[in-house]
Amino acid sequence: MVSAKSKASNKVIFVFLLIFAVAILYPLLFILNNSFKGKFFISSDPFSLPNGETFAGLTNYANGLMKTGLLNAIGWSFFITIVSVVFLVLFTSMTAYYVTRVKSVYSNALYYMFVFSMVVPFQMVMFTMTSLADRFHLRNPLGMCILYLGFDAGLSVFMFAGFVKSIPLEIEEAAMIDGCTPLQTFFGVVFPILKPTAITVAILDAMHVWNDFLLPYLVIGISTKYKTIPVVVQMLVGSNGNKDMGALMAMLVLSIIPIIIFYLTCQKYIIEGVVAGAVKG
Amino acid sequence: MEKTLKKYFLIFTLPTVIAFAFAFLIPFVQGVYLSFCKFTTVSNATWVGLKNYQDAFSGGQGFMSALGFTASFTVVSVITINLLAFTIALLLTRKIKGTNVFRTVFFMPNLIGGIVLGYTWQQMINAVLYKYETTIVANAKFGFWGLVLLMNWQMVGYMMIIYIAGLQNVPTELIEAAKIDGATPWQTLIKVKVPMVMSSITICMFLTLSNSFKLFDQNKALTDGAPMKKTQMLALNIYETFYGRTGYEGVGQAKAVVFFIIVVAIALVQLSFTRSKEVEQ
Numbered sequence: 001m002v003s004a005k006s007k008a009s010n011k012v013i014f015v016f017l018l019i020f021a022v023a024i025l026y027p028l029l030f031i032l033n034n035s036f037k038g039k040f041f042i043s044s045d046p047f048s049l050p051n052g053e054t055f056a057g058l059t060n061y062a063n064g065l066m067k068t069g070l071l072n073a074i075g076w077s078f079f080i081t082i083v084s085v086v087f088l089v090l091f092t093s094m095t096a097y098y099v100t101r102v103k104s105v106y107s108n109a110l111y112y113m114f115v116f117s118m119v120v121p122f123q124m125v126m127f128t129m130t131s132l133a134d135r136f137h138l139r140n141p142l143g144m145c146i147l148y149l150g151f152d153a154g155l156s157v158f159m160f161a162g163f164v165k166s167i168p169l170e171i172e173e174a175a176m177i178d179g180c181t182p183l184q185t186f187f188g189v190v191f192p193i194l195k196p197t198a199i200t201v202a203i204l205d206a207m208h209v210w211n212d213f214l215l216p217y218l219v220i221g222i223s224t225k226y227k228t229i230p231v232v233v234q235m236l237v238g239s240n241g242n243k244d245m246g247a248l249m250a251m252l253v254l255s256i257i258p259i260i261i262f263y264l265t266c267q268k269y270i271i272e273g274v275v276a277g278a279v280k281g
Numbered sequence: 282m283e284k285t286l287k288k289y290f291l292i293f294t295l296p297t298v299i300a301f302a303f304a305f306l307i308p309f310v311q312g313v314y315l316s317f318c319k320f321t322t323v324s325n326a327t328w329v330g331l332k333n334y335q336d337a338f339s340g341g342q343g344f345m346s347a348l349g350f351t352a353s354f355t356v357v358s359v360i361t362i363n364l365l366a367f368t369i370a371l372l373l374t375r376k377i378k379g380t381n382v383f384r385t386v387f388f389m390p391n392l393i394g395g396i397v398l399g400y401t402w403q404q405m406i407n408a409v410l411y412k413y414e415t416t417i418v419a420n421a422k423f424g425f426w427g428l429v430l431l432m433n434w435q436m437v438g439y440m441m442i443i444y445i446a447g448l449q450n451v452p453t454e455l456i457e458a459a460k461i462d463g464a465t466p467w468q469t470l471i472k473v474k475v476p477m478v479m480s481s482i483t484i485c486m487f488l489t490l491s492n493s494f495k496l497f498d499q500n501k502a503l504t505d506g507a508p509m510k511k512t513q514m515l516a517l518n519i520y521e522t523f524y525g526r527t528g529y530e531g532v533g534q535a536k537a538v539v540f541f542i543i544v545v546a547i548a549l550v551q552l553s554f555t556r557s558k559e560v561e562q
Binding site for chain 2: 010252
C-alpha cells in the first residue's frame, strides 16, 4: 500500500517537522550560546558562536550568581513547590472525599465555592489577599505554601472529587464494617486508589507554583531572602537600566535547567497529567 | 457510613477550608466591596458608590485601549495557535519516523514560566531588531507580534497533544470507508476527521482563549506595556493601576471586577458549548 508518492510526501513532512523542532529549540540554544560570551559582545554579534575573543567561559555565571543569589532562589523555589504540593495532595484529597461522600448543605456549598474559585482571575483578589497575608504574618515561605493550598484548592478538589465519585461505595463500607475509622478507611483504602489522580494534581500544582511570579512577588516581595526564581529574574532585568546581558543570559539558562531535567525524567506523567487537567478543567 | 464520616468534618475539611478562606474567600468578598470604595489600605475605605467604575472606563485610565489590545491579541493568537497545532497533530498521526521525539520537543516550552520565557524572547527579538537599530519597545507592532510569536511558541505543543489524542480516537474504519467511497484526503479531513474531533477543538479554543485573555507574566517581561502603554494587556493594566501610583486602588479593584465578569462570561459560554455537544452525542 505504501506508494512511492506517499514515501516522498513523508519525507517532506519530516523536513517540515524538523524545521519546526529547530524553531522550538532555537531560543533556548540562543541564550545558552550567548551565556558564554563576554557581555559587550552579545549585542554586537548575538547569533555567532563564541570564539577566542568573545568567549567568556563561566564569567557570566559567576557574575550573575553573585549579583542575584539565584542559587538561594532555586532552593526556596524547591522548598515552596514541594511543601505546597504535599499540602495540596494531602488536604484537598481529604476534602474532596468528604464533600463527595457526605451530602449536606455544608459540603455542597464548599464544592461549588471551590469550582467557582477556578474561574476567578488572580487580579480580582491580588490586593486584598496581599494585605490579608500581611496582617496574618503569612509573608514567608511557609505562609506562601498555605496561600497556594488555598489558591489551588479549587482545581485540586475538583479533580479528586471527579475520581472519588467513580469509586464503588462497597469497598469503603467493607472497611468500615471491619472497624476502620474514616481516617483509616481513607488512607488505607481510598487514597491508594486515588494515586493516578494524585500524580496529575501534583504535576499541575507543581508547574503552577514553580512558575508563578505575581504571588511571591507581591507577598514575599523583593527585599527578603526568600525570593523565588521568577522574582529574581524579574529583579535582574527590571531594577537597573544598564543591565548586564551576559549575566541575564546565564541566569535564564540556570532557571530553565531544573524544568528540563524534571520534564525529561517524568515526561510521560507530565504530558498525561496536563492533558487530563485541560480536559477536566 | 456517611454519619460517621460527617463527625470527622473538622479533620477532613478544616485545613483546606482555612487556607481557602485566606487565599480566596475573604479576599474575594473584600475585593467586591472595595470596588465601591476609595482606599489606600484595606482598613481605611470610604464608600463612593459607582465612582470607581466610572473612572475605570473614562479616558486616561488606558482600560479601554488595554481591552482593545487584549481582544485583538486574543483573536490572532487563538486562530494561529489552533491552526498550527492542528496541522502538526495531523502530521504527527501519520506514523512518521521520530514522532515521539518531535512530540517531546514541541511540548517542552509549555513548562517554562512566563517571566523566564518573556525575557528569553525579548533578548532574541532584540538581537534581530538591533540590526535595524531599533528594539521591541520602539513600536507597538513589534510588541504585538512578539507576543503572538511567544504565545504560539509556548502553546502550540500543548494544544497539539490534545488534538493528537482526539485524532487517535477517530475510528479507522470510518476513514477507510471514506477512502473506499472515493473521498479525497481533503474531503476526509473536513467531512470525517474535523467533525469527529469537535470536542478537542472546543477544549483547545477555550484554553487558548482564556490563557491569552488573562496573560500577565509574558506581557510584563516582554514589553511591560511599552511604548506608551500601547502593548499593555488588561491584567497588566489592572496591576499598574494598583501599584503604579497611590490613590487609584479603588479604580484598580473596579477594573478587576469588570475583568472577572468578562472571564466568567467566557467560561459560561464554554460551559453551554460543552453541554450542547454532550446532548448531540
